[in-house]
Amino acid sequence: MATSIEQSVKKGWISGLGSNGRRMARIVCAAVVAIFFSTWTADARAEAAGAKMPSDSASLRESARTVFDALPAEAVNPANPSSPAKIELGRILYYDPRFSKNQEISCNTCHLLDRFGVDGLPTSKGHRDERGKRNAPSVYNAALHIAQFWDGRAADVEAQAKGPVLNPIEMAMPSEAAVLGVIRSIPGYAPLFAAAFPQESEPLTYDNMAKAIGAFERKLMTPGPFDAFLRGDDAALSAAQRAGLEQFMSSGCIICHQGPAVGGAMYQKLGLIKPYPTDDPGREAVTGNAADRQVFKVPSLRNVAHTGPYFHDGSIAQLDDAIRIMGEHQLGVALSAAQIASIRTFLEALTGRVDETFVARPALPPSGPTTPRPDPS
Ligand code: HEC
Numbered sequence: 086m087a088t089s090i091e092q093s094v095k096k097g098w099i100s101g102l103g104s105n106g107r108r109m110a111r112i113v114c115a116a117v118v119a120i121f122f123s124t125w126t127a128d129a130r131a132e133a134a135g136a137k138m139p140s141d142s143a144s145l146r147e148s149a150r151t152v153f154d155a156l157p158a159e160a161v162n163p164a165n166p167s168s169p170a171k172i173e174l175g176r177i178l179y180y181d182p183r184f185s186k187n188q189e190i191s192c193n194t195c196h197l198l199d200r201f202g203v204d205g206l207p208t209s210k211g212h213r214d215e216r217g218k219r220n221a222p223s224v225y226n227a228a229l230h231i232a233q234f235w236d237g238r239a240a241d242v243e244a245q246a247k248g249p250v251l252n253p254i255e256m257a258m259p260s261e262a263a264v265l266g267v268i269r270s271i272p273g274y275a276p277l278f279a280a281a282f283p284q285e286s287e288p289l290t291y292d293n294m295a296k297a298i299g300a301f302e303r304k305l306m307t308p309g310p311f312d313a314f315l316r317g318d319d320a321a322l323s324a325a326q327r328a329g330l331e332q333f334m335s336s337g338c339i340i341c342h343q344g345p346a347v348g349g350a351m352y353q354k355l356g357l358i359k360p361y362p363t364d365d366p367g368r369e370a371v372t373g374n375a376a377d378r379q380v381f382k383v384p385s386l387r388n389v390a391h392t393g394p395y396f397h398d399g400s401i402a403q404l405d406d407a408i409r410i411m412g413e414h415q416l417g418v419a420l421s422a423a424q425i426a427s428i429r430t431f432l433e434a435l436t437g438r439v440d441e442t443f444v445a446r447p448a449l450p451p452s453g454p455t456t457p458r459p460d461p462s
C-alpha cells in the first residue's frame with residue numbers, strides 16, 4: 086500500500102494541488118501518516134498472521150488529529166455574520182416551495198433535513214420531474230467545504246443558494262425579480278427580512294435571501310461518535326470502529342478524505358491511478374483547463390452510511406462498492422472483503438446527530454392576495 090502512495094507522490098499529483106500552504110502541510114502529513122500506518126499494519130500482519138493488533142487509543146487519536154478535526158458548531162463566514170433572526174429567515178426560506186415555478190419544490194425537496202440532507206435518489210427530480218446529471222450531495226456540514234457543488238463552481242453556501250431557484254430543471258423561477266415578487270407578495274416576509282438585516286434600508290433583496298439560507302446552512306453540523314473520540318473519549322468508538330479508522334488511514338483514504346468533514350477539502354481526479362469511466366468533465370467545465378478533466382471535489386464522508394447512492398452521478402448503490410472502487414481507482418489496491426467491511430464500520434461512526442429543533446419544519450408565512458398561483462408549464 087505504501088508503494089501505491091509513493092507512486093502517486095512520484096506521479097506528481099501531490100505537488101499539483103495548489104499553493105495553500107496549510108492544506109499542503111496537511112496532505113504531506115497525511116501521506117506520512119498513511120505510509121507510517123501501512124508499514125505498521127504490514128509488520129503487525131506479519132507478526133500476528135493476519136490478526137489486527139489491539140490498538141492504543143491514545144496514539145490512534147494523536148495520528149487521527151493530524152488529518153481530521155472535530156466538527157465546529159458553525160462554519161463561520163465573516164462576510165455573513167449569523168444572528169438568530171437571519172437563521173430563522175433562512176430556515177423558512179429553505180422549506181418554502183413558493184419560490185419554485187410550480188410551487189411544489191423547496192430546498193428540502195432534494196436535501197431532506199430529516200434524511201441526512203439528501204433525497205436518496207441517483208439524480209434528483211426537479212421542475213416537471215426533470216432530472217439533472219448529478220447526485221444531490223448533503224447540505225449537512227457542506228458549509229465547511231472549500232467550495233460548493235461536485236465541481237466547486239460556487240464559492241460558498243451563500244453563492245450556491247442563488248443557483249437552484251433559477252435553475253430551469255430545479256426550481257425553475259424565470260428571474261430574480263420574479264422571486265422577489267413572490268417574496269413581496271407574502272406579507273409575513275418583510276418583517277422577517279427587516280429583522281434579519283436590521284442595518285439595511287432595503288433588506289428584501291435576492292442576495293439577502295441567499296445570505297439568510299447560507300446562515301442557516303452554516304449551522305447544519307452533525308457531530309457524532311468520531312468527534313467525541315477526537316475530543317478525547319476513548320469509549321466513543323468501538324474496538325471495531327477504531328480498527329476501521331486505522332484501516333482507513335493505512336489504506337491511504339486520508340490523502341483525500343481529511344479535515345473536519347472527512348472530505349470537502351480539496352479537488353482530486355476520479356480515476357487517479359486507474360481510469361474511471363464517466364462522461365462528466367468535472368472541474369474542467371469550471372476552469373477550462375484540460376488537466377481538470379474528471380477532477381471533482383473530494384466529497385465529505387460525514388453521514389455517508391445514509392447518503393447513498395454514491396458518486397457524482399449517483400451510480401453506485403452500495404457503500405461497500407464505493408469503498409472497493411476507491412481502493413482500485415484512487416489507490417491502486419484491491420481491498421479485501423474484510424478490509425472493506427472494516428472501513429465501512431469506521432464510516433458508520435461518522436453518522437452524526439441532527440439537532441431536531443434546529444431543522445424542524447417551520448410554519449410558513451401565509452400567501453397574500455397577489456401571491457402568484459402555481460405554474461406547471
Ligand atoms: C431539484 C433538486 C434540488 C433542489 C430543489 C435544490 N438542490 Fe441543492 N443540489 C442539487 C444537486 C443535484 C446538487 C449537485 C449539483 C452539482 O454538483 O452540479 C446540489 C448541490 C447543492 C449544494 C452543494 C453541496 C456540496 O457538497 O457541494 C448545496 C449546499 C445545496 N445544493 C443547497 C441547496 C439549497 C440551499 C437549495 C434551495 C435554495 C437547493 N440546494 C435546492 C439538487 C437540488
Ligand code: HEC
Pocket residue numbers: 235333336337338339340341342353354355357381382383384385386389392394395396397398404407408411412415416428
Ligand atoms: C486520490 C483521492 C482519493 C482517495 C485516495 C480516496 N478517495 Fe474517495 N473519493 C474521491 C473523489 C474525487 C470522490 C468523488 C467521486 C465522484 O465524483 O464520483 C470520492 C468518493 C468517495 C465516496 C463516495 C461518497 C459520496 O457521497 O458519493 C466514498 C464512500 C469514498 N470516496 C471513500 C473512500 C475510501 C474508503 C477511500 C480509501 C479506500 C477513498 N475514498 C480514497 C477521492 C479519493
